[in-house]
Amino acid sequence: MSLIAPAMADRLGTWLTALSSLDDASPATVTAYRADVTGFLAFMGDYKGGAAAPAALRTLTITDMRAWMASERGRGRSARSLARGLSAVKSFYRWWADHDDFDATPVLSTRAPRFQRKLPRPLDEDAARAVIAQVDLQSMEPWIAARDSAVVTLLYGCGLRISEALSLKGRDAPLPDMLRITGKGKKQRVVPVLPVAVHAVEVYRKSCPHDLPPDQPLFRGARGGPLSPALVQRSMRAARMQLGLPATTTPHALRHSFATHLLNRGGDLRTIQELLGHASLSTTEAYTSIDAARLLSVYKAAHPRA
Structure with a gap:
């Protein structure tokens, strides 16, 4: 070379x-x-x-x-x-x-090669709720179970990336009705916080044995250091195995599920783009393909000869 x-x-x-x-x-x-x-x-x-x-x-x-x-x-x-x-x-x-x-x-002006965009693999609503409930049962330490449950509730309830949830500081709790998140490229967005997410974080915060100073990470590991994304991934992996869910059931799948379920309930793409912090609407448009695929599956099930 x-x-x-x-x-x-x-x-x-x-x-x-x-x-x-x-x-x-x-x-x-x-x-x-x-x-x-x-x-x-x-x-x-x-x-x-x-x-x-x-x-x-x-x-x-x-x-x-x-x-x-x-x-x-x-x-x-x-x-x-x-x-x-x-x-x-x-x-x-x-x-x-x-x-x-x-x-x-x-x-x-050189054209990029064409490739098939990988579509996100969201969970259905019942499976997403089951994952959160299962995560809450997996640790022998009540405060760790509450911690893991709070994190996955934020991923699904607010559409956060795992890095965004773990970047929250002690000063962010109790969570407000509207939470300012700094995402990729330091881009900021404001997301609404559901009462269930506020409650989950408060249960964790009140049971956590470690001090949570305003300028330090809100979510902590067992010894008091910042919570590692690998521990959240491990908790999700254990939950999906217990529930018999596919390997695509990852922390990021909860974020995809948040977006897809909003779309299914009539949310518009531009709003979902803002909530997810996508720089480009084309990224958010992948969820339209998911919805179309779901509808086609339902159609074929109802009309097997089609």
Whole structure:
């Protein structure tokens, strides 16, 4: 693999720093983008017959881009992963072209490979309630059972990501009727809190043996440290096995269930988008496909010859 020229490495480093500090990208996103763009630049250096230097990389053509994509697919990279990699490359080139004033159209106009979007796997309403009830029964320690029940109630009742639920601080409880959540990309949204979620968190808070200072995590592990997402996932896994539910019954499935059940009850996509904190409506539109699939299943059951 060809080396990346120092001048190019400097540009990449500057972009990644800006991505982290100015755009509030998560560490995981920065790591993934670094790997994607570094691999792309190294490939282009080899493909062009020399080090990956700015002069050559500013004049890439559509043919060059197709060669990279063909190489990636040839070594077994999935269409979904390649689309993500291309997005990272475009993001870098958009920034670079803006700073160095060159035409990056061949890179920016490259089409991503088509792939089938994976639809979320929501639980039905009875199963979602059963999971929450089962989680509440699984620990020998009453306060830990109350903690796990409170977390999964927030995932299903408020549509939170597991990271969002575990980022709540002591000052957030008792939970208000409307809760301000900071999600991906530091984007803030306000979500309504159901009385059942307020109650679940209060049962946990009053039984928790550890101090819960205002600026410290609300949810704690057995020894008092911040609660790990792995423990919530383990609790969900135990619940689904007890209930005979599929392996797709994960903490994130409760968030999907929240959205799908709202849609089934007549919620509109734009409102659901805001509640979930999706940056793009197209992400939320996946739930329309779920609803359509459910209706088609019901139709086929009622009309087996159709």
